[in-house]
Amino acid sequence: MRKYSVFAVAREAMRGHKGWEAQWASPEPRKEYDVVIVGAGGHGLGAAYYLAKEHGITNVAVIEKGWLGGGNTGRNTTIIRSNYLYDESMDIYEHSLKLWEGLSQDLNYNVMYSPRGVMMLSHNVHDKQSFQRHVHANRLHGIDNEWLTPEQAKAYCPPLDISATARYPINGAALQRRGGTARHDAVAWGYARAASDRGVHVIQNCEVKGIRRGQDGAVTGVETSKGFIGAKKIGVSASGHNSVIMAMADVKLPLHSVPLQALVSEPMKPIFPCVVMSNSVHAYISQSDKGELVIGAGTDQYNSYSQTGGLQIITHTLDAICELFPMFRRVKMMRQWGGITDNTPDRSAIQGVTPVPNLFVNCGWGTGGFKATPGSAHLFAYLIARGEPHKLAAGLTLDRFRTGRLIDEAAAAAVAH
């Protein structure tokens, strides 16, 4: 594979960019693979890449019913952070953050990971108690997260209104400086290119219609719109559609799928330096490299596989954004969209074995899946290769809903992912 570099770009510039090759191959499926991964999002493609790179398993196909990166990978607001509360969450998100830090170099693909800082605003005593609990837990776990006074928060994010007369005045903020954003499409494309280069087949426009199992109950392959594809192992990582895929193997999961909406403003010159989240008023916002304000809205209340949602969800978020940043009332919304997230009862992901032999699942990332991409992919590859979870993902197993060992970040902190 041709290495990407400034020199390569310069060389191509001189000859009309005629020399670039396809970033990934578009092969016809083989009869059988060692591993079939369902879902070519960041998690699935990344898992394939790490299977090839770290476990030497290259006879792998990632199958995708649409276009790769077209699910939640390409629809989210790209926030990256690891300052979660519980050990299980801190472990996996910090593992992910460390991989983010070197991902462009590892993939030879600029994913534009930008550690511009993620700041969570505290508006009342309860917020402060909760955020300080995070700050302390993070520090003792070895994760950066610091408490800022309102003045320090304003210095870090000048557009912030910290006047005491605001409806929800700001009494401090928690800041993770290593948190930030990345370019979502580049993550999918970078993994696809790097995986394809190592021999992985990325098969787009190939819809899974069934999961075939042998007499021992173990999986033998998938029925797809391109015919039967044999598989010794299957990993399912299909974000909002995990319930549907897993039902094909008669596995029921504690998931519900709801549309999560987001929007961008028209592009403007740099005005907003970091990522700001406010749980009390339900808003998060950053500015993209193109200059658009990227704003995450809430989920609709009902199960839905439609990638649209109600206008009231958007307006509710904008209420809060404009209350925090009254200057933005004259800014215009340019595009709104939705993605389908699959959510667990404790808002933490499930990654692990299933009751079906050789069928592995990676689901329930809810609204927090993007930031987990490299970490989740890396550990999912380990799970598929070894048949048992890596210790960093050992807490994310399915049995916790039976035993009650929940990882309830939401209940503990009421912090939106």
Next chain:
Amino acid sequence: MLLIYCPYCEEERSELEFRHGGDAHIARPANIADITDEAFQDYFFLRDNPKGLIFERWRHIHGCGRFFNAARDTVSDRFFASYKAGEPKPDLPGVAPASEKTVETYEATEGNAQ
């Protein structure tokens, strides 16, 4: 924003007046104290999350206050029926139950990009 028919108010009202209540027809076991951990997990956590026809609960919380059930398509968000709590699932002629064997085509949810 949905327009939801409330079977008690006998008219369609804005979603703003309603709160979603999860899956319908999941009865709390009468002997709940005695069921197994697995049965409790089934009752409290595991859900079909169907793509297509779903039977779900709504509460007209800012209206008549009543819980009721509805049948809706989770792909088109179209309602097929609303009925009072306690009534059985209605017959829905012509409506296929959601099934993993008949996954919607990609275009149905995703516009027309291929």
Next chain:
Amino acid sequence: MSGANRIAGQGRLTPARTARFTFDGVSYEALAGDTVASALIANGVHLVGRSFKYHRPRGILSAGAEEPNALVDVARDAARRQPNVRATVQEVFDGMKVESQNRWPSLSFDIGGINDFFSPFFAAGFYYKTFMWPKAAWEKLYEPFIRRAAGLGVAPTEADPDHYASRYAYCDVLVVGAGVAGLSAALAAAEAGARVILCDEQPEAGGALHFDTSVTIDGKPGYDWAQATAARLAAMENVTVLSRTTAFGYYNHNFVGLAERVTDHLARPDRKLPRERLWQVRAKRVILATGSIERHMVFANNDRPGIMLASAARTYLNHFGVAVGRKVGVYTANDSAYEAAFDLKRAGVTVAAIVDSRDKPGEAVLAEARKLGIEVLTGHSVVNTKGHRRVSSMSVARNGGGAARWIAVDALLMSAGWTPSVHLFSQSRGKVAYDAASGRFLPGTYAQDCLSVGSCNGTDGLQATIEEALAAGELMARATGNEGGAKVELSGENAFEWSGGMAGAGEGAGVDTTVKAFVDFQHDVCAKDIRLAVREGMHSIEHIKRFTTTGMATDQGKLSNIHGLAIASEVLNREIPKIGLTTFRAPYTPVTFGTLISHSRGELFDPARKTPMHAWEEAHGAVFEDVGNWKRAWYYPRAGETMHDAVNRECRTVREAAGVFDASTLGKIEVVGPDAATFLNLMYTNAWDTLKPGRCRYGIMLREDGFVYDDGVVGRLAEDRFHVTTTTGGAPRVMHHMEDYLQTEFPHLKVWLTSTTEQWAVIAVQGPKAREIIAPLVEGIDLSNEAFPHMSVREGKICGVPTRLFRMSFTGEAGYEVNVPADYGQAVLEAIWARAEPLGACAYGTETMHVLRAEKGYIIVGQDTDGTVTPYDAGVGWAVSKKKTDFVGIRGLKRPDLVKEGRKQLVGLLTKDPTVVLEEGAQIVADPNQPKPMTMLGHVTSSYWSENCGRSIALALVAGGQARMGQTLYVPMPDRTIAVEVSDMVFIDKEGGRLNG
């Protein structure tokens, strides 16, 4: 003179009505009704902006909402400044300040223009391939540079002083678009008696009739017919006509968002007027008459100022009376552009040539061109242009590679045909279908109750449009139960039927990878970029879009989508429908946040709930804190006191004398009915049938999974009536939770729930002198310990008004909670205060309440517990009935992990140094010297300086806490490690004697 290019006798504006505005500091005159674009062209200004990436000089391309180039910054004053305004839509008002964007130091000399020179390095997606070395440089160097280069306008920096309005509206038929089709449909529906809303984004009705002067309807010139029809509709009682109103989003169940621009065209708007108004329309039926948008031609350097859509030039001439040039070239692939040439020629403008890429244009337009003496070059293409700040000539060559010749022009009009505006249809989740014959995507399968009519439906021809629209209007009216009115009939005539059109790169786009033939103007996406994307493996149109950013600019691809698709189709050698369209997303055109949020700002952003005694508290110096939506008195500082001083004084005073406290925000639910006790047995862990009327009990409520959900004191007023209290924040969800179980799991129970949170003002009077304070005010209740012991409730009167008087305590002192009907709260508090103050009592706030209850080890659900704590963990396992066979949570509570050894349990913590106050949220470890990640045993949930104990106290959730009594643990802080001892949770009056005071 309102501009040298204004042609006397042309257009519909009134020459006598002028307005002055500035563009980049230069003052110009405009006519009332001008857009910024028409006024600039009238004044000979063609260079108005710079493109996003290459900073290419750009002019005005269109005359409508699809404009990608002419984006300007418009200001009324410093705070009323709006970036990224389309000059083609914005009407000029007197005193308006317009600035160009994305250029430095000036529009005509823009340093960023160097990007155009280096553009070979900035091919699509180049940034994915570079800027990776050295690693740190991305954040420090490359990204800031990219960010500064990108972006268009400058964001507002002051709070927006304008206000916005909103309106929910219902109708039988919503008609979007007031062109021929929309007006006809609205008329038919309205005459049939339907409730109709008709909206159009332009100031006046007419749509294409603004430029198409060859149309007559019912014998009138088309534009005049449109105005008359709009006026007729507006006069009808069942019709609402909204101009300057864009239907921006089509949501579920025929819910359509409209944005009405109310004052942005006015020089001195009435301050009462909102700037914009959001309409949230729920329509039984929707008729989409959204028309179509002319496409540009894709050829080399097709972006120079002065190159514009043919229909736009016609609009500027026929509506605004402005000639876009004096020697005009036309480059087209369909007949409609000929009419622009005819109109200009008739107005005295020289038409250099009509270059038609087709071999056989329509006969009628050819004949007319001949008659007017206009040279037509069929089978030719424009292959290049010259001119820096304005086009100066076009290079024309016969198709197939003939020799090119340069023709001098000062404007070049182009048309590749018309793209139906199916945006709203697509947003409604209808599926478009590709019509190969006409090369258009048209409405295919409908998902909602709507119909498309006219050119957005691919209907060509005036009379066909009228008939289709009339039929649709009537059908939709009938379908919504309207039976009135006579059938509407209309007839129209037009000079020419249009045919032709093409999509994709023209001859002049070349296959050369250096040619800049723009597909997406704003984002500088050229035909070559789309080819590159395909070469790099981007085969889905969504990949192509995201890789090249075509269609992602502020115009959202209104001009570029079809061209991009056609080029991809050609390179991939796949038919257009096999490649598909990208998804259309709302909004149709950008909508200000202010409009979307309308009233929700300041005090109307989120209700701030105040108790009935709020004014009294304010007058007595209270500082308030936010608890949920409530404003609660936090502490009452006296002159010179810090918060710490005030809280210490309040804490001491309550235990030494007494204190009064506003507890009104606690949730209250009246549970009434013969099965009330049975119901509470199911909802709480405790047993309620044993509670006698007149007595109270502390209750714990669980979720089904066994975790603590809420708590509160419940008083039994009668056999069949309970007064339940909940936490302040928990009131609504507890009510919902109880209703859920009552209605759906236990519907057989005869019991009803009513929220009474706000019926009662609650004044807690706590401390040794509590009884002395209230006794003289109370009637009908024996306050003695024997008659009215701790945890009792009585009904009687206080200060002459009814009260529910609770003998209870959240402080550990003897005390009362006086409930009175809310409107009496302040007066009763005043009466109590009049007695309390002389007795040395104080008013105290929530902070003191927190300290006092912590001294007694009383928990606060939500602070000392989170959603992972069982009653046993929280030290209130005694409240879980062992006898009951059912209550919500009984099974969840028995799950393996909830009964496991070593769970986190609530305990007391005493710092070894009593003066050190722990930080709430601080983490606890056994070994402070272990490496990170440390094993954390738990965290501090509550921590205070206790003036009454003379030391700090804390509560904490600690793994295996009960078994660690007396152990030393550590709280590592950034600057030091604090040693603590695990203790009992009760720090004061362990026997509880003070309660009976």
Next chain:
Amino acid sequence: MADTALRLPPLGLRHGGSAAARVTPAAPATRLSLRAGPEALDALSAAFGLTLPTRPKGSALANGRHALWLGPDEWLLIDENEADLMAVAAGASALHSATDISHRNTAILVSGPAAAGAIASACPLDLGNAIFPVGAAARTVLGKIEIVLFRSGEEDYRVECWRSFAPYAFGLLSEGAEDAGL
């Protein structure tokens, strides 16, 4: 014995709106949340001196006493003469639940030709004459709060809300009234 405490209603003497839609606080009234099954309706109707409505959005009026249908077993009773409704309810022997909410709720009157428009600025209910005629009542939302809306005349509406939400409701209706009156 202390003086009898004075009543201090939440909205005081505020006024707002526009000429076309006046917004004013209603006078104090007694209110009851009445809950009962169908078998108790006759007895309760007799006790209250009006026929409790049984149709959605229905209401009944007798001598300044309104009964508004809120749900299939729920009515809001409002007595503008401040009669003791709890005492009346206590006199009915049929099984029911009566809870005094006189002070929980407060009311705002919106009247004038633009009254419906003022309310529609924040209320998603269809207020068309055919669907919300004079006498119609419904619990619904106004902006971010819950209200009970009652149409007492062609151009007269009563907005009932909880007392702590009243300033918000009043502000919202006043803004809506200004805009609707333009």
